[in-house]
Amino acid sequence: MSNIIPHKYEISVSERASLKGQKPIAVWFSGLSGSGKSTLANLLEKKLFSEGFHTYTLDGDNMRCGLNRDLGFDQESRNENIRRIAEVCKLFLDSGLIVIAAFITPKKIDRNIIKSTLGDACIEIFVDTPIEICEKRDVKGLYKKARQGEIRNFTGVTCEFEKPTAPDLHVETQKEEIEESIRRIFQYIHDRIIEK
Template sequence: MNISENIIWHETTIQKRNRQQLNGHKSCVLWFTGLSGSGKSTLANAVDHLLFQEQYRSYCLDGDNIRHGLNRDLGFSTQDRKENIRRIGEVAKLFIDCGMIVLTAFISPFREDRELVRRMFAEDEFIEIYLQCPIHTCEKRDPKGLYQKARKGEILEFTGITSPYEQPANPEMMIDTGVLSIEESAHHILTYLNEKKIL
């Protein structure tokens, strides 16, 4: 989509660095990706809770929640999945400009789409967190009953069953949620943020 030549970017008086200084920490996006049932939403919320307890400014964007509002017009075709992730990237970028830490919990199955979002941010602002969890473990958990429906053919284009999931090539973090507990995983992520001097 081409942007009209009549639309001009307006620079704001308060810049990202000013908001980061006010918040007392850097801003970044923690991009949780993995199969349904791998623990993305649960872990993102656990990290968000820890950040909140330490008085860091953060916000969690969840895949299902976003589809209730902003992306309610999108389905699950390849093109709609791409648009879903593009929009989330743009929303996450607004949070980054606000000087906040934004946690996104989306399957985001295609490597190309995740890389497109990565290019929206500065090098140290996009942290891809791959929740590596065997599909049989995800299917055993099946908190929403989606795998069972997919196996019955009631859900088409379901990631991991009838639609592919492309693992990240070089994620900043890889967490085996089939082995580590949510608490262990959350603290592991906070340790990473401290080591990278984001907090």
């Protein structure tokens, strides 16, 4: 690393953000598979887009089809998966975008790395849905495979999900309509993304 010297480019983050008329933030959804993270991320991006904001969404399966396709699902690989995604989010923030991330993110240590990498621009939203509800939804059939032993290291079945203790927002999809969740999330982040 001693021979690596990052080049300093002349266009600043604030200049890129100003051109877009917004402040860059990272909205990070965490929760079990089937909790509703990707659905909320998609609806939030549509709402932001319709209001004229510049956004991009990163999703677990999508990242593993490209940048992270070389990673497995052992703990070391899962940690590296999250580390890479946090670095990609940081690049999007540097470009002045609002980045939305939907990842299980089961470990406190990984969530701390995300916050350390992204700083004050990171908003953590915990999509707190009981595993029983997630298993009933199971649109990808993953819980069934995990229960049958076909998938190892599956969060909620064979790996623990360490619930966030102090997220910026706590969403319970089994207790409120999704439109209400999006309204609350949008209201929470709106003032932080308006350039002043």
